Amino acid sequence: MIRQSIAAATLLLAAIPATAQSQQEALDARYNRALAAGYKALFLCSAIANAERNSGAATRTPDSVHQWELAGIQAPLDEIVAGLPYRITRWSDGDKPIRHVTVDWADDMPPRIAFQRSGGGCSLAPIGMKAGALIHSPPPARPEMITTWHMRIPGKVTPVLEAAMSGAYGAKARTTAVSVNWGENGWDWRFAEGFTPFTPQRTWSVAKSLAATLVGANEHRGAGLVVSGDTHAASAPPLAIFNWYGGDLRDPRRDVTMDHLLRMASGRYSDTPGNRTDALYFGGSTVRETALHWPVVHQPGSVFRYANNDTLAAVAAIAHTFVEHPPAELFAKIGMQDTIAETDWQGDYVLSSQVWASTMDLIRFGQLYLNDGVLPTGERVLPEGWVRYVTTPSGPQPGGEFGYGAGFWLMNKSEGVPPDTFAAFGNRGQYVVIVPSRQVVIVRRGEDPVGARFDIAAFTRDVLAALPSG
Structure with missing residues (x-):
């Protein structure tokens, strides 16, 4: 029995x-x-x-x-x-x-x-x-915009661009646009059928670099969360977004600073490598439901963990400034007239990924960083030394061929590429490569399938080799 x-x-x-x-x-x-x-x-x-x-x-x-x-x-x-x-x-x-x-x-x-x-x-x-629960109104008619694109100067990098369009930098990669801007007037580009310099595509994680730029603009207005001049603030103030539940001083997440978030070093847990946040991106949850509740499992500043949640928290920490200074205001100043930062259904910006921008806009974004945060009009929109800050690998570093600064990837380990080269990278092959020592901006857009990889380091090396060094 x-x-x-x-x-x-x-x-x-x-x-x-x-x-x-x-x-x-x-x-x-x-x-x-x-x-x-x-x-x-x-x-x-x-x-x-x-x-x-x-x-x-x-x-x-x-x-x-x-x-x-x-x-x-x-x-x-x-x-x-x-x-x-x-x-x-x-x-x-x-x-x-x-x-x-x-x-x-x-x-x-x-x-x-x-x-x-x-x-x-x-x-x-x-x-x-x-559908009956939605409360929204039609967007206003957009004023007619002047869409300008500099005269193309073919010849110098044309073979490299054509090679990129034909799959030379990734057999299964699907390129929709490549564009190179060098010096004051040097331009060349190629586009897939159905795309133009002004066609918006989702930036995916290039948006993280846009988010860091919004943080920089907030710093320029005197926020003091990250830098003072070109010196990193070693004792940055706690972020209001992490004053959890009435600001309980016992909560260890209060030790997370803006610098930790921008450097992917908050020490917070994320449930998948790369922190896919499918519930937010495709499930319709909100930023505050998805990104802010994770506990710390490492001391802040000690471990690199690439996470959408860190960028989303950084943006949430300055969200109160968007009433007076919405992202669209900065984009308009830069000349990024085709760029739209989308939100969750309750109105919080999903600035880790959900931004749509044209190739022309991303060239202008790169030019802002070539000019150390100063617009062609002479107006400064980022603090002096901001480029130095976002390109300094002062935090813990990822493994692999690229380093990380504060919201930007670093190509300082890429053979044949100047060590000051930095970039915004996004899923499915979105790249904005900025080379200050050569005054070059390279943009590549794509819709690469899972498992395909566009070799941005080799492409950058070949573009630079085709351009005059002086």
Whole structure:
């Protein structure tokens, strides 16, 4: 009898995990369908709406978005996304702005919804929200913008750019744009069919460098969270965003500074390498739900851990300044007229990834850093020494071929590349490479499939070799 009881108990214990695993697999499959639908809704809304607000951009169609942004994406969403039915709803018939995009994913749940905000750009509603619950108004008509693009000077780097378009720097890479600006008037570029210098694409993590720039602009206005002149503040003040639950002094997260966040060294836990934050990006959760609650597992400043959450927390710490100085204000000053920083559905900026910018805008962004934060008009928008700050690897460093500063990657270990070269890197092959000693900005845009890699170091080396050194 005892043996029978033990045997029965053993069988029961063996069966419970199997049942639980089966239930979890079904739940995960359902969640993945919801994420895939959110991914599709958001990219259809953003790609089309952001191009339509820009008179200089090529028109984006659903077929174009399926061909580029929705192809080669992460598993298991890649096997789901193409087959999900979608609908694009505009504010009225004709060519009026997109109101929202819905994507069906489950018979017993409302479709996923991405809606265009009144200020432009799109936000993703949470899973389960119905279209009738949305409260938003149509974006105003955008004033006609002057879209200027310098005279192209072919010859010097043309073969390198053509090689990039044909896959020479990554067999499976899919390049949509390459552009090089050198000196005052040197320009050359290539674009895939359907793209122009003014076509916005999602920057992915290039947005982290834009976020660091917004922090820099806030410093220039006297915030004092990071630097004083060109000297790093060794005793930076605690961030208000980490005054958790009424500012409990016992909370160890109060030791996290803005410098830690910009250097990916907060010491906070993140649940996946690279900190994918799928719940925020594709699930419709908010920045505050997703990015701010993680505990510390290392002493701040001791370990490099690339994390969307650190950039999101840095932006949240200065969010109160956006009422008077929204990101669009700085972008307009720089001349980034096609750039839209999108938000979560409650209005907080997702500046770790969800920014759309044209190739022209990213060239202008690079030029700002070539000029140490001074605009062509002579107005300074970043503190003196800010470039030195963001390119100094004073924090813990990642493994691999690139170093890290404060919101920017460093190419100081790349053979054949000047050691002062730094860059903004983004998923699917977004690159803005800045070479101060050569007065060169290199932009590469792509929609590389998972597993493909564009060799930005080799491309940079070859571009620089083709240009005169003087």
